[in-house]
Amino acid sequence: MKIGLISDTHGYLDEQILRHLGYCDEIWHAGDFGTLAVSETLAALKPLRGVYGNIDDSTIRRIHPKTLRFTCSNLDVLMTHIGGYPGKYNPEIRAEIQANPPQLFICGHSHILKIMPDKANHLLHINPGAAGKHGFHKVRTLVTFMVSEGKMSDLKVIELGKRA
DSSP states (O other): OEEEEEOOOTTOOOHHHHHHHHTOSEEEEOSOOOSHHHHHHHHHHSOEEEOOOTTOOHHHHHHSOSEEEEEETTEEEEEESSOEETTEEOHHHHHHHHHSOOSEEEOOSSOOEEEEEETTTTEEEEEEOOOSSSSSOSEEEEEEEEEETTEEEEEEEEEEEEOO
């Protein structure tokens, strides 16, 4: 199964984002959709899993939870918007990670693309950066990867161009 992972769209989608995500089997959004139209457009394109972010309004919060735990092709995934990084997790999520570590932890919020192992909790951490135009990031990004039988492969960072 091919996954397209994005975050921090802040109400912005362009043809380039939709083209890349159109090749995926599922889209995962790590929060800050920005508008209901972004969520609806992505859900119409492919099956969508997402969490709300700190800028998302009550309409989006009724559709998408704060934290989402799910299994995809036997891969245990935990996703939230404000999660932090290995060794510096947000206190709200740290307890869950330590008590029951997922294989993959996903968050957004920082607009900083990071893919790194958490050796202490035996998981992979991914923040796909920001796909939208709002924020301080210089390059818009998304991440794609394959999931099969509890394993990830073919992880790719896709640069979508400059933010401005």
